Amino acid sequence: MQKLFREFLKGIIKENPTFVLALGLCPTLAVSVSVINGIGMGIAATFVLVGSNIIISGLKNFIPDRIRIPCFIVVIATFVTITELTMKAYAPALDRALGIYVPLIVVNCIVLGRAEAYAQKSTVLNSLFDGIGMGVGFTLALILISAIREFLGAGTLLNHAVVKGFNPVLVMSMPSGALLIIGLLLGFFNILKKRRA
Amino acid sequence: MKNRLIVSVSPHLHKGESTSRIMWMVVISLVPAGIAGVVIFGLNSLWAIMLGVISAVIAEGALQALTRRKITILDGSAFLTGLLLAYNLPPKVPFWLPVVGSFFAIAIGKQVFGGLGQNIFNPALVGRVFLMASWPKYMTEFTKPLNYDAITSATPLALIKEGKVFENISYLGLFLGKRGGCIGEVCILALLLGALFLLLKGYISWHIPVTYIFTVGLFTYIFGPKGLFSGDWLFHVLNGGLILGAFFMATDYVTSPLTWKGQIVFGIGCGLLTAIIRLWGGYPEGVSYAILMMNGAAPIIDRYTRNRIYGTK
Known part of the structure; x- marks a missing residue:
């Protein structure tokens, strides 16, 4: 049980997909304009990650090594399609806000990266916890980035005005703001890591 | 190129030149343009310049102290960055704008890369572009020259862009700075004085500024509004931040090519893009x-x- 918990925990801090592995930066840059978008993307990616990790680790003995990537993609695409159709049906506003980046979860390198580096070599249970941990880590990173960007770029948090008379830093809502914030946070976490080592 | 490097036997005499001396020389060469800006736009621009400079120096010292590096606030480079940034602001900006801009220029434009000599981009321009992208409202509100009641007016370039005809300003007026624009860019005469000083002392070479300005002139002449070879090239050379940029910012040692061949390519590239x-x-x-x-x-x-x-x- 403790080992499973470790599998879960490593995705959040020690191997955080965004700040340590630096994977899946494309959706991170694109959707982190507001916290709602960040949470939505995080949950969607977590669902796909957990689903594909379970299926791939379960099928690992049946997938020929040479064509494993296409096989992984088929599994991942199935879960992405489920996510997309569910989102279109029950959260159309979020679906519109995230736009092309929901179908693009198929090529999110966190999902394929975990399938390749972890699920195809591990048991179903371990892969399940790995998927949850990675998904939660990705979601937390998205929330952190999008909270900073939404606050600076629009003066709001979760669409509620936080401070009055604040002149928003418009650049933070633009792609360049995303690159700036992610870069600074990466540097900040590297400093923390160095201090602890 | 002639071989100017003559290595003789010791003892050698140091010319007394240093990075910090060059920085302060560039600052001195920019003083006339600043005075002209204050005369043309009023005291508000003086406060903006001073705030820009002071906050750039403070930001440099604070960040160096925070990262436990040698504090080099007296080498003039932060002073120069703050000064150039303030010159690139409209005269009537809210006072927090040069402060935020200078901090961003020093922090993101310079210290993040490791300080003086390490930065990829000109820090003052990084600051300006950041302010432009973040608060376009304040960055595009210009005041009328020689009118201290702060009546807003657009720059001649902005009017041309919108396809409007502007009240005709003579070329002499443009040369002396009688137009709306940023604090340090309007008075071409004062800028050229400073540039001449730098060129004669050998602190900058002619390659970048001359090719830059020539390319802009040629290009705007060829692609004029009424067909080929009908452009008002003098108008384009005298307007905007071209003279300030070409002589004082494109020639930054850190961010421009080293050889004269490279500098010519750099100047032409700047001119084409502009x-x-x-x-x-x-x-x-x-x-x-x-x-x-x-x-x-x-x-x-x-x-x-x-x-x-x-x-x-």
Whole structure:
């Protein structure tokens, strides 16, 4: 049980997909304009990650090594399609806000990266916890980035005005703001890591 | 190029030149343009300049103290960055704008890369572009020259972009700075005085500024509004931040190519980009974007314009 918990925990801090592995930066840059978008993307990616990790680790003995990537993609695409159709049906506003980046979860390198580096070599249970941990880590990173960007770029948090008379830093809502914030946070976490080592 | 490096036996005499001395010389050469800006736009621009400079110096010292590096606030480079940034602001900006801009210029434009000599992009322009992208409202509100009641007026370049005819300002008026614009860019006469000083003392070479300005002039002349070869090239040379940018910002040692061949490529590139942005781009003025883009290209220009080592093929 403790080992499973470790599998879960490593995705959040020690191997955080965004700040340590630096994977899946494309959706991170694109959707982190507001916290709602960040949470939505995080949950969607977590669902796909957990689903594909379970299926791939379960099928690992049946997938020929040479064509494993296409096989992984088929599994991942199935879960992405489920996510997309569910989102279109029950959260159309979020679906519109995230736009092309929901179908693009198929090529999110966190999902394929975990399938390749972890699920195809591990048991179903371990892969399940790995998927949850990675998904939660990705979601937390998205929330952190999008909270900073939404606050600076629009003066709001979760669409509620936080401070009055604040002149928003418009650049933070633009792609360049995303690159700036992610870069600074990466540097900040590297400093923390160095201090602890 | 003549071989100017003469190595003789010791004892050697040091010329007394240093990075910090050059920085302060550039600051001195910019003083006339600042005085002209204050005369043309009033005291508000003086406060903006002072705030820009002071906050740049404070930001440099604070960040160096925070990262436990040597504090070099007296070498003039932060002072110069703050000064150039303030020169690139409209005269009637809220007072927090130069402060935020200077901090951003020093922090993100310079210290993040490791300080003086390490930055890829000109820090002052990084600050300006950041302010432009974040608060376009304040950055595009210009005041009428020689009218201290702060009546707003657009810059001639902005009026041309919107397709309006502006009240005709003579070329002499433009040369002396009788137009709306940023604090330090309007008075061409004062800028040229400073530039002449730097050129005569050998602190900057002519390659970048001359090719830059020539390219903008040529390009705007060829692609004029009434067909080919009908452009008002003098208008384009005298307007916007071209003179300030060409002499004082494109020539920054850190972010421009090393050899004269590279500098000519750099100058032509800046000129082409500026003219393209002015004629067909979304913004009325493109000097800062052009220089920043070419800053990014400087390493690769250096790579292809290396001097041949004597005796090799």
